[in-house]
Amino acid sequence: MAIALTQSALAAMRAKQAADPVGPVLTRTVTKNGLKAASYDQTAASRLDRTFSVEVPTGKVSNQKHSGRCWEFSLLNTLRHKFAAKYHVKDFELSESYLFFWDKIERANSFYRNVEQTARQPINDRLVQFLFDNPGEDGGQWAMAAGLVQKYGVVPASVMPETYNSNNTSDFQAVLSRKLRKDGLKLRQLVMNGADEAELQSLEKSMLQEVYRLAVYAFGEPPTKFDLEYRDDDKNYHRVPDVTPQAFFKDYFATDLDDYVVVTNSPDKPLNQLYSLPDEDNIIGGKQITFLNVDMGVLTDVAVQQLQAGETIWFGNDVLRQLDRKAGYLDAHLYETAKLIGVNDHLTKAQRLQTGEGEVSHAMTLTGVDLVDDTPTKWKVENSWGTANGDQGYFVMSQDWFNDYVYEVVVHKRFLAPEFQALLTEPAKRLPAWDPLH
Incomplete structure (x- = not known):
């Protein structure tokens, strides 16, 4: 059982340390170098x-760069390696910003649902605290990235390139988290006041539109169609017009x-x-x-x-x-x-x-x-x-x-x-x- 440190106990510590023959050398080494x-x-x-x-x-x-999008980068890396091998394009890159945009929309929507479902639990409940801790965060799981690809497809990096905010996400994350927290508190209050499903859905739709607007300002609006253009490693030029992101993933990656x-x-x-x-x-x-x-x-x-x-x-x-x-x-x-x-x-x-x-x-x-x-x-x-x-x-x-x-x-x-x-x-x-x- 731990007890209060007395002067004699501290003196004993000093004496034992002083008896260490290499102590002074290591102290100088560690204090100087870390x-x-x-x-x-x-x-x-x-x-x-x-x-x-x-x-x-x-x-x-x-x-x-200065973002927590590694989970998306890694999945898109595995996909682009397949594209590079099949179509002979060594340094082809897929747009991480495209998936990041849709994750912000989907994750806000899931946050609203989770807040609704836990609205009658105390604000200091461990799950409620987890939900409100950082609702606009960057980090994620492989399955989250895979689900985004399944629903929204993929686009080349040239079609939706990086922006300042996708490369430096801290400011965007702070603004989004603050907005979601405020939205969450409002939803909790409405549930506690007995609001019906129609009222909650109407409010969430309005809130989600604001998240969409914020994401467009930060990252640009994702394309619904694009012209696929690339030059392969043999210098052959390829162009396919009016490709949807979903069709691009389905037709060019053959990955379930x-x-x-x-x-x-x-x-x-x-x-x-x-x-x-x-x-x-x-x-x-x-x-x-x-x-x-x-x-x-x-x-x-x-x-x-x-x-x-x-x-x-x-x-x-x-x-x-x-x-x-x-x-x-x-x-x-x-x-x-x-x-x-x-x-x-x-x-x-x-x-x-x-x-x-x-x-x-x-x-x-x-x-x-x-x-x-x-x-x-x-x-x-x-x-x-x-x-x-x-x-x-x-x-x-x-x-x-x-x-x-x-x-x-x-x-x-x-x-x-x-x-x-x-x-x-x-x-x-x-x-x-x-x-x-x-």
Whole structure:
């Protein structure tokens, strides 16, 4: 049981620290350089060389800049890789701004519904607090991006290019969140006052029109049709007039997103179980967020299989852990701070999730893996932070980092063993909105 610190207890601490023979040297080193720099493992470069036995050809990386749209970037990266291979256009890019626009509209609509459904719960209820915490946020899940593509299709980046606000989303996010909070409070009051469904729908329609106007001002209005124009790598010119975004996705990508599964390793909860996160679904009546939670060995195996089949992979991870952003290194032993200061701060993956240390903070794209005796040792990663980081935007990730900080991969269900495919047909267990996988 902890007690108040007395002067004698503090004196004992000082004396014990003074007895440490390397204490003064380490103090000078750490105070001058910081914990990370002082504990950096320079030998990481030798184990993170950029040669991979399995590698999917890809082109120039994209750049999400000052936004939280990685989940959209990563999905669109996997799609554009397919387009590039099929139509021989190396650096073709799809519009992230287009999906971002529609996510803002759909997510506002879902927010209004969720506020209605929880209107009779106290404002300090945990779910209500979650809903109002940051309703205009950027972050999202693979299924949210996939649902947007299924409903709205995709367009080339040249058709709906980036704007200042899509590259720098903080101001827009603040304005939208404030508006949604005010709208939410008004809806709660109307429900408590006994408003009927027609009155609520009329008000929500008006509110949603305002969100649409705000999004148009910030990002431009999305096209309903466009002329598809591109020049392939053989310098041949192609033009198809009056293409809808939905037809473009259907005719040029031949990808059924319902065939893909978010395979998760979240050992803070039972494995071999299908989970859902309905409070975060962004499209009413659209694609639902689900996770198939499995052992890390299964997750690794299906990821390797999909890369061997020539298809890149969306994956969710905690990118800021053990990261050298400039060099593009992800290695679980890159910074040995525990050894530097002589403490044992190790937490298991489950413990990190349980305590808030672990989270799915970023999405990137797996484009290669190095296999030694059929065992992965490192992975090639396409990030969405532009070409100034890593090797022209590409990172290299050790298998130890993969085991510790990768939580999700999205793979075609054909790579799952029959017993795991069978789990996809079982009822999903509902996760609370604040689960670490959110």
